[in-house]
Amino acid sequence: MDQYNITLNPKDMPDAWYNINADMPEPMAPPLHPGTMKPVGPDDLSAIFPMGLIQQEMSADPMISIPGEVMDKYRLWRSTPLRRAYRLEKALNTPAKIYYKNESVCPGGSHKINTAIAQAYYNKAEGTTEITTETGAGQWGSALSIACSMLGMKCTVYMVRVSYDHKPYRRVLMQTYGGNVIPSPSPTTNSGRAFLAADPDTTGSLGMAISEAVEVAATSGGKIKYSLGSVLNHVLLHQTIIGLEAKKQMESVGAYPDVVIACCGGGSNFGGIAFPFAHDKLRKGKKIDFIAVEPAACPSLTRGIYAYDFGDTGKLTPLLMQYTLGHDFVPSGIHAGGLRYHGVASQLALLVKKGVMRAVAYKQNPVFEAAVMFAKAEGIIPAPETSHAIRAAIDEAIKCRESGEAKTILFNLSGHGHFDMMAYDAYNSGQLVDLELDEKALEAAEAAIPKVTAPA
Amino acid sequence: MDQYNITLNPKDMPDAWYNINADMPEPMAPPLHPGTMKPVGPDDLSAIFPMGLIQQEMSADPMISIPGEVMDKYRLWRSTPLRRAYRLEKALNTPAKIYYKNESVCPGGSHKINTAIAQAYYNKAEGTTEITTETGAGQWGSALSIACSMLGMKCTVYMVRVSYDHKPYRRVLMQTYGGNVIPSPSPTTNSGRAFLAADPDTTGSLGMAISEAVEVAATSGGKIKYSLGSVLNHVLLHQTIIGLEAKKQMESVGAYPDVVIACCGGGSNFGGIAFPFAHDKLRKGKKIDFIAVEPAACPSLTRGIYAYDFGDTGKLTPLLMQYTLGHDFVPSGIHAGGLRYHGVASQLALLVKKGVMRAVAYKQNPVFEAAVMFAKAEGIIPAPETSHAIRAAIDEAIKCRESGEAKTILFNLSGHGHFDMMAYDAYNSGQLVDLELDEKALEAAEAAIPKVTAPA
Numbered sequence: 001m002d003q004y005n006i007t008l009n010p011k012d013m014p015d016a017w018y019n020i021n022a023d024m025p026e027p028m029a030p031p032l033h034p035g036t037m038k039p040v041g042p043d044d045l046s047a048i049f050p051m052g053l054i055q056q057e058m059s060a061d062p063m064i065s066i067p068g069e070v071m072d073k074y075r076l077w078r079s080t081p082l083r084r085a086y087r088l089e090k091a092l093n094t095p096a097k098i099y100y101k102n103e104s105v106c107p108g109g110s111h112k113i114n115t116a117i118a119q120a121y122y123n124k125a126e127g128t129t130e131i132t133t134e135t136g137a138g139q140w141g142s143a144l145s146i147a148c149s150m151l152g153m154k155c156t157v158y159m160v161r162v163s164y165d166h167k168p169y170r171r172v173l174m175q176t177y178g179g180n181v182i183p184s185p186s187p188t189t190n191s192g193r194a195f196l197a198a199d200p201d202t203t204g205s206l207g208m209a210i211s212e213a214v215e216v217a218a219t220s221g222g223k224i225k226y227s228l229g230s231v232l233n234h235v236l237l238h239q240t241i242i243g244l245e246a247k248k249q250m251e252s253v254g255a256y257p258d259v260v261i262a263c264c265g266g267g268s269n270f271g272g273i274a275f276p277f278a279h280d281k282l283r284k285g286k287k288i289d290f291i292a293v294e295p296a297a298c299p300s301l302t303r304g305i306y307a308y309d310f311g312d313t314g315k316l317t318p319l320l321m322q323y324t325l326g327h328d329f330v331p332s333g334i335h336a337g338g339l340r341y342h343g344v345a346s347q348l349a350l351l352v353k354k355g356v357m358r359a360v361a362y363k364q365n366p367v368f369e370a371a372v373m374f375a376k377a378e379g380i381i382p383a384p385e386t387s388h389a390i391r392a393a394i395d396e397a398i399k400c401r402e403s404g405e406a407k408t409i410l411f412n413l414s415g416h417g418h419f420d421m422m423a424y425d426a427y428n429s430g431q432l433v434d435l436e437l438d439e440k441a442l443e444a445a446e447a448a449i450p451k452v453t454a455p456a
Numbered sequence: 457m458d459q460y461n462i463t464l465n466p467k468d469m470p471d472a473w474y475n476i477n478a479d480m481p482e483p484m485a486p487p488l489h490p491g492t493m494k495p496v497g498p499d500d501l502s503a504i505f506p507m508g509l510i511q512q513e514m515s516a517d518p519m520i521s522i523p524g525e526v527m528d529k530y531r532l533w534r535s536t537p538l539r540r541a542y543r544l545e546k547a548l549n550t551p552a553k554i555y556y557k558n559e560s561v562c563p564g565g566s567h568k569i570n571t572a573i574a575q576a577y578y579n580k581a582e583g584t585t586e587i588t589t590e591t592g593a594g595q596w597g598s599a600l601s602i603a604c605s606m607l608g609m610k611c612t613v614y615m616v617r618v619s620y621d622h623k624p625y626r627r628v629l630m631q632t633y634g635g636n637v638i639p640s641p642s643p644t645t646n647s648g649r650a651f652l653a654a655d656p657d658t659t660g661s662l663g664m665a666i667s668e669a670v671e672v673a674a675t676s677g678g679k680i681k682y683s684l685g686s687v688l689n690h691v692l693l694h695q696t697i698i699g700l701e702a703k704k705q706m707e708s709v710g711a712y713p714d715v716v717i718a719c720c721g722g723g724s725n726f727g728g729i730a731f732p733f734a735h736d737k738l739r740k741g742k743k744i745d746f747i748a749v750e751p752a753a754c755p756s757l758t759r760g761i762y763a764y765d766f767g768d769t770g771k772l773t774p775l776l777m778q779y780t781l782g783h784d785f786v787p788s789g790i791h792a793g794g795l796r797y798h799g800v801a802s803q804l805a806l807l808v809k810k811g812v813m814r815a816v817a818y819k820q821n822p823v824f825e826a827a828v829m830f831a832k833a834e835g836i837i838p839a840p841e842t843s844h845a846i847r848a849a850i851d852e853a854i855k856c857r858e859s860g861e862a863k864t865i866l867f868n869l870s871g872h873g874h875f876d877m878m879a880y881d882a883y884n885s886g887q888l889v890d891l892e893l894d895e896k897a898l899e900a901a902e903a904a905i906p907k908v909t910a911p912a
Contacts (some may be wrong), residue, residue: 004531007463075460076543076835087532087606105561107835109874149832150543169625169877173837176828176880372632376605379532379563381629418565418874421625424632 003084003099006249013079014244015066017237020275020347022062023282025354028346029321029454032308037452040318048217048226052122056234064237066118073117073150077106078241082249087377089397096400098393099255100413101246101273104380108173110415111269112143112229115238119227120147130154132216133227134184134209136265137163137337137385138170139415140229145179156224158184158192158212162203163337169419184209191215191314205330206341211314218316230266231311231320231345239272242412247276250410257288257410259396263388264292264301264359265338267345273412274357275347281356290357291396292348293388295367297435298331300324300344301352301359303442308452309343319452322349326445332435334364335423336384342445360392363434367391368427371417383415384423459540459555462705469535470700471522473693476731476803478518479738481810484802485777485910488764493908496774504673504682508578512690520693522574529573529606533562534697538705543833545853552856554849555711556869557702557729560836564629566871567725568599568685571694575683576603586610588672589683590640590665592721593619593793593841594626595871596685601635612680614640614648614668617660619793625875640665647671647770661786662797667770674772686722687767687776687801695728698868703732706866713744713866715852719844720748720757720815721794723801729868730813731803737812746813747852748804749844751823753891754787756780756800757808757815759898764908765799775908778805782901788891790820791879792840798901816848819890823847824883827873839871840879 021028030039042054049057056064066074085098103111123131131148134157135141141157148155157179164171164183174181182188184204185195191211195202202208210228217226228235250256260277262270270292280286292301304323311317313328324343325331331340351357364384371387373394374380382390393411400407417424426432477484486495498510505513512520522530541554559567579587587604590613591597597613604611613635620627620639630637638644640660641651647667651658658664666684673682684691706712716733718726726748736742748757760779767773769784780799781787787796807813820840827843829850830836838846849867856863873880882888 005463005466007461010461113835146835150835168881169874172877172881172884175884176831176837176877178832375632376634379569379602379606381632416874418625418872419877421628421632421875425624425628428628428631 003253004086006082006253008079008245008249012248014241015071016063017066018240018244018276018279019059019061019064019237020278021060021233023279024347024350025282025356028350031318031320032452034310034315034318039455047222048214050122050126050128050225052125053119053234056237057232067121070118070121077113079245080105082246085378088374091373091377092394092397092401094397094401095404095406096397097255097406097408098397099250099408099410101242102413103242104413104416107146108139108142109418110139110143110383111239111242111272112140113146114241115229115235115268116143116147117150118238120144120151120153123225124151124153128225130224131227132156132213132224133229134158134206134213136160136206136340138167138174138419139338141179141181142170142173144227145174145177149177156180156182156216158182158186158209160184160204160206160209160337162333166422167419184212186212189215203333205313207313207327210312211316214312214316230268231343233347235268236271236275236345236347239268240275242272243274243276246273246410255408258407259289259291259409261291261293261389261392261396261409261411263339263385263414264294264344265341265385267348269412269414271345271348278351278356291392292352292357292359293392294359294361295334295336295339295388296361296363297334297437298325298340299361299437300342302361303437305446305449306349306353307449309449311343319450320346321454322346323352324449325442326449328448329441329445332438334435335420336388338385339388362388362391364432365427365434368424368432370394380413381417382413383417384420386414459709460542462538462709464535464701464705468704470697471527472519473522474696474700474732474735475515475517475520475693476727476734477516477689479735480803480806481738481812484806487774487776488908490766490771490774495911503678504670506578506582506584506681508581509575509690512693513688523577526574526577533569535701536561538702541834544830547829547833548850548853548857550853550857551860551862552853553711553862553864554853555706555864555866557698558869559698560869560872563602564595564598565874566595566599566839567695567698567728568596569602570697571685571691571724572599572603573606574694576600576607576609579681580607580609584681586680587683588612588669588680589685590614590662590669592616592662592796594623594875595794597635597637598626598629600683601630601633605633612636612638612672614638614642614665616640616662616665616793618789622878623875640668642668645671659789661769663769663783666768667772670768670772686724687799689803691724692727692731692801692803695724696731698728699730699732702729702866711864714863715745715747715865717747717749717845717848717865717867719795719841719870720750720800721797721841723804725868725870727801727804734807734812747848748808748813748815749848750815750817751790751792751795751844752817752819753790753893754781754796755817755893756798758817759893761902761905762805762809763905765905767799775906776802777910778802779808780905781898782905784904785897785901788894790891791876792844794841795844818844818847820888821883821890824880824888826850836869837873838869839873840876842870
């Protein structure tokens with residue numbers, strides 16, 4: 001059977017998102033207010049988020065209907081193809097069957113648009129006309145710029161300075177869709193000015209950029225809202241469209257995964273493909289190995305502390321229970337800018353803590369080695385972030401070659417690397433450095449994690 | 457009916473290419489040998505091309521089977537989606553129905569891989585292990601690098617210097633797939649040294665880069681072959697897979713085009729989508745308006761002379777009957793580098809001369825205006841070359857709005873613009889110049905066209 005390109009009949013497209021809150025093995029620790037350290041209610045969040053998203057954040061409904069206007073936009077790029085990596089399997093000489101969900105065909109080049117369009121929709125529905133956000137590598141900022149353009153809204157993006165300087169194509173992409181792009185930290189906000197005063201030469205970080213974008217929203221008198229591209233439950237919720245489609249597509253060819261793999265920064269791409277399958281593990285006892293793949297230079301799940309921590313460097317966001325490297329940890333300047341985040345989604349953190357899922361970490365060179373192997377086999381240049389997942393998928397397939405097991409491996413090809421070619425240039429020319437975890441910075445950052453325990 | 461994404465069942469994929477030679481309204485003027493000015497035979501071409509491709513070049517068979525190994529590679533990206541541009545139609549408030557064939561999802565980001573893989577295959581089948589070629593914007597060089605990588609062959613690409621300097625991401629893409637990329641003109645060939653002696657600061661041109669690549673093949677003693685990304689019949693033949701798929705896809709939703717549009721450099725993308733429909737016009741009297749869209753700065757079809765001319769600046773290639781601006785015409789440095797070619801495919805030239813097809817030309821700013829409108833409506837950033845087709849499609853749709861006609865318009869979205877973001881930056885910031893046709897250069901180049909008449 002030809003499984004190169006497994007499509008979904010438009011009438012079979014999922015029309016509801018899957019909410020992992022309904023299936024968690026124990027109750028979630030509530031988010032805490034950054035000032036009072038008491039659990040936040042919907043009203044606390046309404047300064048920066050629309051009520052539609054706050055309700056999703058706290059919902060325990062197992063399935064949440066996708067509004068018609070969001071479905072209409074989804075049809076522009078969804079369903080995305082599920083592909084069998086025949087040529088990669090052959091190159092690896094493995095009995096494993098490798099499938100990947102190709103989100104790189106989404107507008108903006110990654111899965112991020114799946115939540116961007118939903119978030120823009122819920123904001124617009126409550127009368128908001130302008131949204132701020134942060135972006136690291138630029139995938140999220142691109143997605144939100146496109147979504148706002150499609151819905152006729154304004155979008156301001158605080159872009160981590162190291163990415164702003166090194167990835168002008170990403171900046172131009174956002175600007176082409178009307179996005180207003182500001183390098184972060186910037187002199188346009190109080191938090192930005194403070195970060196610059198502390199270190200005028202800082203490369204910036206997602207944590208700093210979040211502070212700036214949140215500040216703009218929080219001080220706008222309700223006129224401007226803030227949008228986050230990962231970490232929060234409503235973001236992971238919107239991304240479950242990936243896994244829901246993948247399930248149907250695999251079913252259509254009689255396949256089911258033994259292993260599900262995705263890279264992991266804040267967790268939206270990982271949660272997006274993994275959570276719909278996690279339902280089968282949590283509720284039906286299916287045996288599935290879930291692997292979240294992170295960079296060795298920013299290993300929240302494999303080296304972080306399980307604790308309450310802020311989502312941003314400026315301590316403006318609610319505290320979430322999570323695995324964290326510390327809210328002021330500034331990771332080394334690896335090319336996978338989208339994975340340079342100190343924390344991770346609460347739901348994912350708890351599932352890892354409970355052993356339902358696991359995490360691995362890789363350095364840059366083995367990741368790019370996998371990326372080039374994949375590009376040559378499958379014809380697609382993957383993003384540096386995505387290449388972490390590819391490395392893990394290849395390693396699982398190699399284990400199968402050694403053990404003789406014909407496992408079915410599914411990974412999320414979350415984005416293409418067309419705006420990351422300078423990283424490939426560094427790898428091709430042998431100039432790519434295997435940046436280590438900055439142990440001293442980690443020690444200091446971990447010490448700054450607030451000592452807060454979950455309310456009874 | 458949902459026509460956002462019209463796919464083709466794998467079992468319905470075309471397994472033969474369409475050869476327009478079988479349907480031409482009059483016999484083609486034969487290619488002439490550059491030394492003797494007599495018609496060339498297969499043996500004359502065998503120094504640089506494999507016999508499998510030479511046979512296709514001269515074949516009059518209406519359909520030519522696609523070899524199994526090529527079909528197998530095609531399945532990695534084909535069939536490509538046919539999409540109805542609902543959102544663009546709405547933005548234009550037009551009664552026209554606009555469809556586009558999305559070749560931007562092909563490996564390398566354009567349709568070029570369709571012939572690259574076929575050419576690499578026929579070369580390999582005759583024992584060749586190394587291929588040289590030229591590239592302008594980089595789409596063709598990328599495609600051949602990928603194809604050679606997939607078939608385990610070496611690839612050397614002479615890249616027009618202005619593109620080499622301005623598009624480092626394209627260079628890196630080729631190198632990632634193992635391509636050896638040399639800026640042209642270069643000191644590595646006799647022709648390159650001559651071009652540099654005449655003008656050390658030349659931006660280069662496709663005509664010069666072709667001379668260098670052909671020279672390398674012709675002087676290799678048969679070890680290295682040359683591959684051309686457009687112009688020749690076998691190239692257009694391989695690209696007809698685009699139009700053949702589009703026909704089946706439109707048929708599946710009960711549609712048929714009144715207008716078929718593509719941008720036109722050498723003609724492979726235009727011929728690829730148009731020729732299978734031209735068959736219906738030539739053989740069945742179907743009324744279809746075919747529009748080839750070229751840049752005003754390099755208008756072969758709308759301003760060129762219908763005459764025999766060389767394919768390259770160094771006069772190493774056979775002479776083809778065509779519309780030409782002169783083999784040593786160096787067009788202004790427009791961003792659509794893939795359209796900076798002085799001539800056009802013979803078959804296309806004759807069909808335009810006979811009135812079966814027509815051509816229009818646009819300047820850069822209206823082209824980029826169309827590109828941004830398309831990106832905002834459909835979510836895809838088109839290549840500058842492709843944007844010429846989009847401009848024409850939009851203008852046809854606007855005419856429909858004015859006349860009230862609900863025409864069905866089909867265009868080829870030949871490639872994405874992810875490696876052309878600096879062109880968008882120039883447009884966004886109002887810095888893009890509407891480069892004019894260099895009339896003096898044209899006058900001189902036209903004077904240098906050899907005075908050769910077709911043999912009786």
